[in-house]
Amino acid sequence: MDQARWTEVDRYFDDLLVPADPVLDAALADSAAAGLPTIQISPSQGKFLHVLAVLVGARHILEIGTLGGYSTIWLARGLSAGGRLVTLEAQERHARVAKANIARAGLSDMVEVRLGPALETLPILAGEKRPPFDLIFIDADKPATADYFNWAVSLARPGGLIVVDNVVRKGGVADAASQEPEIIGMRRFAATMAADKRVTAAALQTVGSKGYDGFAVAVVKKQ
């Protein structure tokens, strides 16, 4: 079992489940042309997030880590009528490319891209009068993931869903001796999530066109 097989299987499912989509293709092409790193979620992962947004009947979605807006478009297309998505991005260039991609997708009225380091924009967001979020997708700088998770729990509604990308890092997350800041960050996040009595949570390993990684999901308890 290797990368070629994982990519082949993603292609098989994408052919069945992810219709050809000029808007998403253009978002990827323009992101690459602008020199953004190609670290966005895969098409099947995008469809998966879209299904989750539909499942929770999301009217309010928060994303931490926009890049070129690829995952943003998948999530925003899963909003229910009148829904809104806020996405947080630290890099001005990434935010600019994302805004253009979101506009081409016809989603500018539903999506707000907020520029700034998320640990600065999250407290501002929390101070605003706005409904709690139904779905929060965390996919920014990995060392701060535990901090984003704590913000997410306080910003989500009871029953709200928190999804975290890149929690496995090619299996590195199981290495307690790792010196990589990303692995150390994901281990701190996993311990934080596990200890948080306000959520019930799971983590799942994935393989596919983007390699070997995984998602964590946590639902905020209702009582």
Ligand code: SAH
């Ligand atoms: N969710 C995107 C990929 C995000 S890549 C997708 O799948 O399509 C991670 C993004 O987080 C990058 O654009 C990076 O600039 C951004 N980022 C890094 N540190 C950040 C911070 N402190 N606050 C907000 N965004 C940050």
Ligand code: DHB
């Ligand atoms: C990488 C992948 C991601 O999905 C991400 O959000 C950040 C980095 C990577 O492959 O390095």
Ligand code: MG
């Ligand atoms: Mg990611």
